[in-house]
Amino acid sequence: MRQNFWTGLAVCAFALLALNWIIPNYAGVNPMAQMPPDLVPRIASWIMLICGAIIVAGAVKDLVKARALPVTADIDWPAAGWMIWPFFYVFFAIYLLTHFKITHIGAPIIAVMLILLGERRWYMILGCSVVPVALLYVLSVYLMRVGVV
Amino acid sequence: MNMDFVAGAIGEALSISSLIGIGGGVLLGYIIGVIPGLNRSVAIAIAIPLTFYMSPFIAISFLIGLSKGTAAGSAVSAILLNAPGEASSAATCLDGYPLARQGRPRTALKVGLFASVLGDILATTILIFVAIPFARVALMFGPYEMAAILAFALVFIAGLSSGSLFKGLAAGGLGIFLGTIGLDAQTGLPRMTFGYTELMDGMPLIAVAIGTLALSEMFVQSERLRYERDSMSVKLDNSDKDKLGWKEFLTTVPSIFRGTAVGTVVGALPGLGPSVGSFMSYGMAKKASKTPERFGKGAPEGIAASESADNAVIPAALIPLFGLGIPGNVSAALLVGAFAIHGITVGPLLLRDEPELLYSIFAGMIVASLIMLVLGWFGLRIFAQITRVPPHIVIPIVIFFCLSGIMLQGYGPFGLIVLVAFALVGFVMKRYDYSFVTFLVAFIITPMLELNLRQSIILSRGDPMVLMNRPIAVFFIVCTIIALVMLAWRTMKKGKPVAGADPAA
Numbered sequence: 001m002r003q004n005f006w007t008g009l010a011v012c013a014f015a016l017l018a019l020n021w022i023i024p025n026y027a028g029v030n031p032m033a034q035m036p037p038d039l040v041p042r043i044a045s046w047i048m049l050i051c052g053a054i055i056v057a058g059a060v061k062d063l064v065k066a067r068a069l070p071v072t073a074d075i076d077w078p079a080a081g082w083m084i085w086p087f088f089y090v091f092f093a094i095y096l097l098t099h100f101k102i103t104h105i106g107a108p109i110i111a112v113m114l115i116l117l118g119e120r121r122w123y124m125i126l127g128c129s130v131v132p133v134a135l136l137y138v139l140s141v142y143l144m145r146v147g148v149v
Numbered sequence: 150m151n152m153d154f155v156a157g158a159i160g161e162a163l164s165i166s167s168l169i170g171i172g173g174g175v176l177l178g179y180i181i182g183v184i185p186g187l188n189r190s191v192a193i194a195i196a197i198p199l200t201f202y203m204s205p206f207i208a209i210s211f212l213i214g215l216s217k218g219t220a221a222g223s224a225v226s227a228i229l230l231n232a233p234g235e236a237s238s239a240a241t242c243l244d245g246y247p248l249a250r251q252g253r254p255r256t257a258l259k260v261g262l263f264a265s266v267l268g269d270i271l272a273t274t275i276l277i278f279v280a281i282p283f284a285r286v287a288l289m290f291g292p293y294e295m296a297a298i299l300a301f302a303l304v305f306i307a308g309l310s311s312g313s314l315f316k317g318l319a320a321g322g323l324g325i326f327l328g329t330i331g332l333d334a335q336t337g338l339p340r341m342t343f344g345y346t347e348l349m350d351g352m353p354l355i356a357v358a359i360g361t362l363a364l365s366e367m368f369v370q371s372e373r374l375r376y377e378r379d380s381m382s383v384k385l386d387n388s389d390k391d392k393l394g395w396k397e398f399l400t401t402v403p404s405i406f407r408g409t410a411v412g413t414v415v416g417a418l419p420g421l422g423p424s425v426g427s428f429m430s431y432g433m434a435k436k437a438s439k440t441p442e443r444f445g446k447g448a449p450e451g452i453a454a455s456e457s458a459d460n461a462v463i464p465a466a467l468i469p470l471f472g473l474g475i476p477g478n479v480s481a482a483l484l485v486g487a488f489a490i491h492g493i494t495v496g497p498l499l500l501r502d503e504p505e506l507l508y509s510i511f512a513g514m515i516v517a518s519l520i521m522l523v524l525g526w527f528g529l530r531i532f533a534q535i536t537r538v539p540p541h542i543v544i545p546i547v548i549f550f551c552l553s554g555i556m557l558q559g560y561g562p563f564g565l566i567v568l569v570a571f572a573l574v575g576f577v578m579k580r581y582d583y584s585f586v587t588f589l590v591a592f593i594i595t596p597m598l599e600l601n602l603r604q605s606i607i608l609s610r611g612d613p614m615v616l617m618n619r620p621i622a623v624f625f626i627v628c629t630i631i632a633l634v635m636l637a638w639r640t641m642k643k644g645k646p647v648a649g650a651d652p653a654a
Contacts, residue, residue: 007581011319018326027329028338034611035603037333037340040325040595047322051315058315058641082375086368087573090548094565102556106549113545117374124542132546136553139199 001062005070008055015049089113103140106133151504158508162516167207171513174211175520178218179528183535184543185226187366188235189219190479194362195547197355197487198554205491206506210513212487213463216480217269217517220423220460221525224261226536228452229254229385237423237459240431244444244451251447254385255529259393260401260449261456262525268409268457269518272464275413276471277511283472287497292604293616295474297625299598302419302475304629307587308636315640320578320588327352328595335603347563354486356555356567357592361585362479364551364568365575367544374541385533401453404434408457415458416465419477423462430458464514470495471507474597479586482593 023045027038063070093109110129119125161167174196181192192215200208223238228245241261248257290298307317330341331351342348408430415426434454435444444451467484469475474496476482488495499507525532555564578585609615616623 003581007577007583011323015322022341026339026341026343028333028336028340030333030336030338033333033336035335035606037336037338040599040602041329041340044322044325044329048319048326051319051322054315055313055319079375083368083372086371086548087569090364090552090569090572093548093552094562094569097552097556097565098562102553106553110545110549113548114542117371117541117544119541128542128546132549136550136557140557 001059001066001068002070002072004055005059005063008052008059011048011052012056015045015052018045019049085116086113089116103133103137106136154504154508155512157505158512161206161509162210162512167210167513168516168520170203170207170211171214171517172520172524174214175218175517175524178215178220179222179521179524179532180218180535181215182219182222182235183225183532184538185230185232185536185540187219187543187547188223189216190483191363191366191547192216192219193480193483193487194355194358195550195554197358197483197490198557200487201490201558205488205493206509206513208487208491209484209510210517212484213467213510213514214517214520216463217460217514217521218524220269220463221262221265221456221521222532224265224452224456224459225258225529225532228257228261229533229536237427237462238455239424240427240455241452241459243431243455244446244448247445248447248449248452252388253391253447254533255391256393256397256449257447257452258385258529258533259526260398260452262522263398264401264405264408264453264456265460266518266522266525267405268412269460269464269521270515271406271409272413272416272461273511273514273518276464276467276514279417280468280471281500281507283468284497284500287473288501290473290497290621291619292601292608293619293622294625296598296601296605297622297629298473299475299594299601301625301629301632302469302477303587303591303594303598304632304636305419306477306590307584308632308640313582313640314633314636316582317584317587320583320585321591323574324588324591325595325598327357328592329599334596334600345563351596352592353558353560353564353567354489354593355558356560356564357571358483358486358589359551359554360568360571361575361578361589362483363547364572365579365585367548367551368572368576369579370540371544374544385530397449401449403437404430404450404454405457407433407437408454409461412458412461413465416462416477417468419469419475422478423459426458426462427455430454471499472497474498476590476593479589482590485593 018041023038023041027041030037059070096105096109107129110132111125114125114128119128162171177196178192181187182189193212196212196215200211203211219235220237223233223235224241224245227233227238227241228249231242231246233239233242245257245261248254303321304318307321308314328351330348332338332349333340339349408427411430411433412423412426415429416423431451431454434450435441438444438448438450463480466477466481469477470481470484474485474494476485485495493499493503493506551568552565555568558564560567574588575585577583578588616626
């Protein structure tokens with residue numbers, strides 16, 4: 001119920017943002033075009049808005065019936081932290097990839113994540129981090145030779 | 150059917166380079182399918198960058214081989230681990246795991262393998278004989294019909310692929326919205342590019358697909374690691390009682406034929422997926438059996454029923470793709486992207502413009518099925534070992550390949566940011582039951598939908614009465630409205646329209 005309420009609200013918010021700011025300013029206008037360039041994005045936004053509103057309305061009905069509030073105090077913070085950390089890790093990896101070559105830092109990126117996920121056997125960490133990078137290296141050298149990259 | 154094309158196609162499919170490409174795809178698919186948590190669409194999304202340097206025929210055959218391999222491989226983990234490699238093999242667990250626990254894992258695996266291969270070959274044959282006449286009819290369709298059919302397919306997929314039609318449609322709306330980013334085809338105006346030249350060609354499809362399917366799935370898997378870590382796999386040994394006899398195999402044949410028929414029908418309909426097919430086939434086999442009480446306790450017919458239907462769905466899902474250009478599930482949608490990378494428009498035009506390629510793909514699919522049989526037969530013991538690879542080893546490696554797949558294509562930091570953004574979108578959709586399948590299919594078919602809509606508006610000069618001369622278009626518009634009303638009614642009444650629908654594969 002709560003999840004439907006908040007996600008439905010997010011869908012509505014995005015649709016309203018698209019209809020009131022993104023499309024008028026960035027979808028382009030051409031009075032000569034027989035089909036305006038903003039027609040399809042506008043239809044898509046209306047679909048999102050209507051569906052989001054129905055989802056919110058359904059969730060509100062269920063919340064009222066259950067006499068519950070849309071917010072709750074019992075959030076499992078350790079679980080939320082466990083859920084979020086891989087995103088931050090990948091962001092950090094991307095930051096590193098903008099400064100170093102992937103074949104140079106690929107192995108440490110894999111190795112650290114293996115350790116964070118609980119792997120402690122050194123031979124597994126070494127093998128699992130070096131072999132994929134070596135495969136990528138061989139593949140990229142081959143692709144360079146055939147002129148793809 | 151032009152016999153010159155057929156002969157040429159068979160020759161091409163049997164060339165060394167094709168056999169290596171197709172065999173590589175099936176082997177990779179088998180390995181990925183065996184690992185629980187990695188599914189068909191994840192495999193295809195990660196593998197698309199690898200097909201960049203292949204010829205169009207080998208690239209598509211490689212991806213179809215990969216898809217077939219994952220379907221067969223997922224049965225191995227379902228039987229030995231009681232953890233299906235993908236959702237569509239969940240029905241295989243019901244009898245596969247009990248049979249393996251009774252000391253007959255090899256028998257269970259062989260029944261699964263034969264059912265997979267037979268279901269696959271029979272459904273591929275049906276595809277060949279249905280898709281070509283279908284495409285011939287579809288070539289007569291104009292933009293009105295195509296726009297109506299695409300709208301119908303989207304509503305159908307949205308209604309059947311998630312718990313709620315409205316969540317499915319909201320996801321589809323987002324997919325359409327993001328699919329319009331880039332230069333407008335008619336006016337040349339940049340749409341929603343926010344001044345970024347990288348967005349002029351639209352959102353990079355590969356980054357969107359890998360992010361939504363593969364990277365987000367790794368985030369889901371890593372979240373699950375907190376609660377479930379280890380699993381025990383049944384070991385293969387050389388017991389005398391663990392042999393599949395001819396007599397025992399014959400008892401599974403009716404289930405295989407029934408499963409193939411069910412899988413073909415389910416696969417040809419957009420929105421339904423292999424999970425629906427395999428469970429439906431399992432239920433029908435149980436109903437038809439004289440000893441239904443054996444089901445769920447290790448009946449080989451149960452394994453045969455679910456595996457044949459699961460594998461029959463893959464070629465059958467290509468009927469609307471080759472016939473109409475409509476992807477009925479995510480795997481087919483990714484194939485549209487793979488075709489586009491090689492500059493080919495998939496659909497009925499493929500039959501007119503590149504018939505040699507189409508026949509070669511069909512021949513490659515049959516070859517892939519036979520390679521699957523050989524690999525499955527001789528690689529049983531090795532694949533059984535792969536089921537022991539724990540998920541915490543798989544996750545960092547797959548994440549690395551997701552990042553390197555984008556880097557290999559030269560997207561750079563922009564592509565990586567798009568990748569992570571869509572991984573976040575995919576993660577949220579999976580977690581809160583918004584259909585990522587509808588999102589991705591909508592994103593991929595939006596250019597086609599918009600083109601047909603634009604042509605319809607220009608040809609009709611905005612007069613809807615033109616549709617009166619277009620009965621097929623009117624039929625699909627009426628079907629769309631009826632489907633919308635019925636699915637909305639069902640969502641409001643029950644909450645979940647079709648239990649187990651999973652067109653993700």
